[in-house]
Amino acid sequence: MKKLSGSVLLMLFFVVVAVAGAAALAIGGINVVQRAVGAHTQEARVAAEERSPEPKTAAQGTESLPTERASGAQGSEWANDQVNAWLQAHGAADVAELAEPYRQVQAWYSSAPGELALLADSATLSDVEELEQIAEDVLQRLAAKPQLQSVSVSTSDGKLTAEAHR
Known part of the structure; x- marks a missing residue:
C-alpha cells in the first residue's frame, strides 16, 4: 500500500511539473505574439513613412491602431473622425465588425489636410482591387464630408497601394 501511495505522489508531482511547464510555454508564446504584432505595426509605420513625399510632423498626424485612437495632433484627430464616420456609415463600432476586405484596415493617419491614408493587413490582402474597393467605399460613404x-x-x-479622389 505504501508503495502505491508513493507512486501516486510521484505521478502527481510529474503532472504538476507538466502543467507548470505548459503554463510557462503559453506565457512565452503570448510574449512572442505580442512582439510580432509590435514589429508588424512598426513595419507598417516605416512603410508609410517611406511612401510619404515629405516627413510627417506631429501636427500633420500619425496613424493609430483601431483600438488606440491617436490624440493631440490635429491630423490624427481628423483621421480618427473620418474613420469613425466611415464605421458609423457601416453601422459598426470597430473595424473588426466590418465585412471583408474592410476589416483588414489596421491603422490610419492624415499626412495632409483632406487626405486620409489607411494601412491594411498585407498578409491577408494581395490584390490591388481590394484596396481600391476600400478606398472607394470610404469616399462613397463619406460623400457628405x-x-x-x-x-x-x-x-x-508597402507593396500595394490604391487611391481614390473626389
Whole structure:
C-alpha cells in the first residue's frame, strides 16, 4: 500500500511539473505574439513613412491602431473622425465588425489636410482591387464630408497601394 501511495505522489508531482511547464510555454508564446504584432505595426509605420513625399510632423498626424485612437495632433484627430464616420456609415463600432476586405484596415493617419491614408493587413490582402474597393467605399460613404478629398489604402508591407479622389 505504501508503495502505491508513493507512486501516486510521484505521478502527481510529474503532472504538476507538466502543467507548470505548459503554463510557462503559453506565457512565452503570448510574449512572442505580442512582439510580432509590435514589429508588424512598426513595419507598417516605416512603410508609410517611406511612401510619404515629405516627413510627417506631429501636427500633420500619425496613424493609430483601431483600438488606440491617436490624440493631440490635429491630423490624427481628423483621421480618427473620418474613420469613425466611415464605421458609423457601416453601422459598426470597430473595424473588426466590418465585412471583408474592410476589416483588414489596421491603422490610419492624415499626412495632409483632406487626405486620409489607411494601412491594411498585407498578409491577408494581395490584390490591388481590394484596396481600391476600400478606398472607394470610404469616399462613397463619406460623400457628405467635402473636406475629405482623397483616400489612399496601402498594405502594411508597402507593396500595394490604391487611391481614390473626389
